[in-house]
Amino acid sequence: MTDQMPSSTRTVLSWMPVLVMVAVAIADIVAGPGVGFLPLVSLGPAFAGLVGGWRRTAVFGLAAFILCVALGLYDGLFPERRGFTALASVAGVTGVGIAAAVMRSRREGELASVRSIAEVAQRVLLRPVPLTAGPLQAAVSYTSAVAEARIGGDLYEVVASPHGIRVIVGDVQGKGLAAVETAAVVLGAFREAAHDEPDLVGLGERLERSVARELEDEKFVTAILAEIGTDHAAVFLNYGHPAPMVVRLDGTVDFPQPPACALPLGLGAHGGDGPKPYRVDFAPGEQLLLYTDGVTEARDEPGRFYPLGERAYLLKDPDADRALExxxxxxxxxxxxxSHDDAAMLLLRYHGHGKEGLSPSRE
Structure with missing residues (x-):
């Protein structure tokens, strides 16, 4: 699509019809009528159809037709069939170019409409997290692996419920529209259950039932649930998801692991115990980062994984959004x-006392 074309490429293509027609005219005058350059004038409207609308193609087609007539008269070709063949070539290419430009314009209009609908769907599916929720300050970052997409298979949500601040970050198996559909199912179930279920285990079980009804062919969703109350602690429920990162007041970093491994959401029917909740200290001034494996499994050119724990000092900015950026x-x-995978990060800061802890050191 022309609106996705780099500006330098677009500039070159914009001037290409003029350059081609000038080059053909010069070559025809220098070489004479015997070489047969005249039909190449039709390249002008052909290149014009690559960018711009049908009117641009028609203008260059008319210019090419006039140039073809002028060169044909100069070469004395019109008593012969070659001159009229060249004119027919210009007219035919111009007509086809105009038709192609009209079709492209219609497709671009349809694409703009689809993108508008997709942006509305994005706002419904991945709503902006609240700037503050209880004692927490929140910021989120999302990068989709699908070119030109705003959403993918990763999901996140923060809900201020009667039972505390409840959070989910998850990663749907696969990519594309099927992954987005599954993410919508998980988020819809979480938003409802977060208000209704009195404990985190019940919330997780409800999500498991919702996902199991929707998923087929052994698809699954890794997820981590968190509940943060007023007792300076966070309770986690981990469904096969990467461990959270906690940045302490002194700048040290913890990755608290669950007491036992558990299957992702959607695989509960295969047996095994569900995840066990585990409690982690989370005091004012500390930070909690929940993320998907698109962060920790991102590789550089030599194949090294991203060292998330070593980059905790980047979260030192007092503004949570700038720190996450x-x-x-x-x-x-x-x-x-x-990126070859979706990557979501949700940063939670326990604001209040000890804000100096929001500037972790490099050590």
């Missing part, structure tokens, strides 16, 4: 190219 920029620099 610094981490995201460092991740993109580590990859050195387009």
């Amino acid at each position: 610094a981490l995201r920029a460092d991740l993109a620099q580590h990859i050195g190219g387009p």
